[in-house]
Each structure stands twice: as C-alpha cells, then as structure tokens.
Amino acid sequence: MKAPTYPEGNLSMRIYSTHYEGDIREWNLIGKLVGVKVPPPIPDRAFEIVPVLIVLIAIISLIAAFDQRWLVVSMIMSWILLIALTAFTQYSLYVFGHDLDPDRPLRYIEPFTPPVIGISKIGTLTTFHLPHVGSFLFVVASLLLYWGYRTYKKELGGQTKP
Numbered sequence: 001m002k003a004p005t006y007p008e009g010n011l012s013m014r015i016y017s018t019h020y021e022g023d024i025r026e027w028n029l030i031g032k033l034v035g036v037k038v039p040p041p042i043p044d045r046a047f048e049i050v051p052v053l054i055v056l057i058a059i060i061s062l063i064a065a066f067d068q069r070w071l072v073v074s075m076i077m078s079w080i081l082l083i084a085l086t087a088f089t090q091y092s093l094y095v096f097g098h099d100l101d102p103d104r105p106l107r108y109i110e111p112f113t114p115p116v117i118g119i120s121k122i123g124t125l126t127t128f129h130l131p132h133v134g135s136f137l138f139v140v141a142s143l144l145l146y147w148g149y150r151t152y153k154k155e156l157g158g159q160t161k162p
Contacts, residue, residue, distance in 0.1 A: 013039065014132055017050040034122065035104025040096040046088070053081055054138075061145060068152050075145040082142055089116050093129075097122075 011030075013022035020039045031038035057077050064070035090113075097112040106123060114120045120127050 010128075015039070015042070016132070016134065017054060018047050030125070032101075033104065033106050034109055034125075035101035035106070036096055037099065040092050042092050050085070057081060061141070064145075064148075071145070071149050071152055075142070075149045078138075078142040078145055082138060086116055 011023040011026050013020060013024065013027055024039065027038040057074060060070055060077065061074040064074045093114045093116065097114055100109070100111055109123050112120065112122055114122075114127060115129055117131060118129055120129070
C-alpha cells in the first residue's frame with residue numbers, strides 16, 4: 001500500500017493459508033482512520049481448514065499419479081477449492097470495506113470493495129492486491145491436473161474396446 005503518511009516505503013500485509021504477516025500495527029493505525037477492521041474479517045477456523053484441504057488434495061494427487069482413476073477427483077477438488085477460496089476472499093474484502101466504523105475520523109470515505117487481484121484507491125491510499133507465490137503454485141498445480149486429466153482421457157479414447 002502506498003500512503004502519503006508513509007513516503008519512505010510501502011506497507012504490506014500478506015495473508016497465508018495459516019496466518020497473517022506484515023505491517024499489521026501500521027495497518028491498524030490507518031484502519032482506524034478509514035474505519036475498517038485490520039486484519040480483514042477472516043474466521044480463525046479458515047486458517048485451520050484450508051491447510052488441511054490443501055494437504056488432502058496433495059495426497060489425492062499423489063495417489064492419482066499411480067492410479068489415474070483418482071485424477072478426476074483430484075482435479076475437481078483443486079478447482080472447487082480454488083474457486084471457493086477466491087469467492088471467500090472477495091466476500092471477506094467486501095465485508096472489510098463495507099463494515100465501516102460510523103465514528104471513523106475519515107467519514108468522507110464511502111464503503112468500498114477492494115479487488116482480489118488489482119489496484120484500488122481509497123481516499124489518498126493506493127492499495128495493491130496481488131497473489132503470493134503459493135497462490136500461483138496452486139493455480140499451476142490445478143492446471144497441471146487438468147492437463148493430466150485431458151491427456152489421460154485422450155489415451156483412453158485411442159484404445160480399442162473389445
């Protein structure tokens with residue numbers, strides 16, 4: 001995030017599947033001015049469930065490497081989790097920007113919805129929302145599972161049936 005009050009550098013906050021990290025104290029100070037709750041309203045339970053689901057998909061994907069019948073299960077689960085996490089993140093960002101404190105100092109800031117990926121301007125603040133390495137790896141893994149499934153289906157289609 002770029003803010004006039006922090007000209008020497010950008011503030012950052014990273015949200016992993018297990019925890020938050022970054023300039024949380026500074027984000028809280030700015031959040032009080034804007035009227036938002038920092039960190040965003042993500043239930044603690046999500047930090048327990050998401051890593052378990054990722055490990056479960058990884059285990060099923062390993063099984064699928066040896067038994068292709070599990071490939072479709074692994075592929076579907078990875079895409080469902082990817083879509084669900086994106087939707088949940090967008091919903092959390094909506095709540096983050098619309099559940100503003102009515103007694104906030106900067107009342108001129110209207111409710112807002114930051115994008116999951118992109119740049120948004122809130123008053124004099126410019127925020128950058130970018131996926132981290134783990135997100136890219138998850139998308140790549142999901143694409144590889146899809147590619148593996150398509151390849152497997154083509155091989156099955158080329159076999160002659162008795």
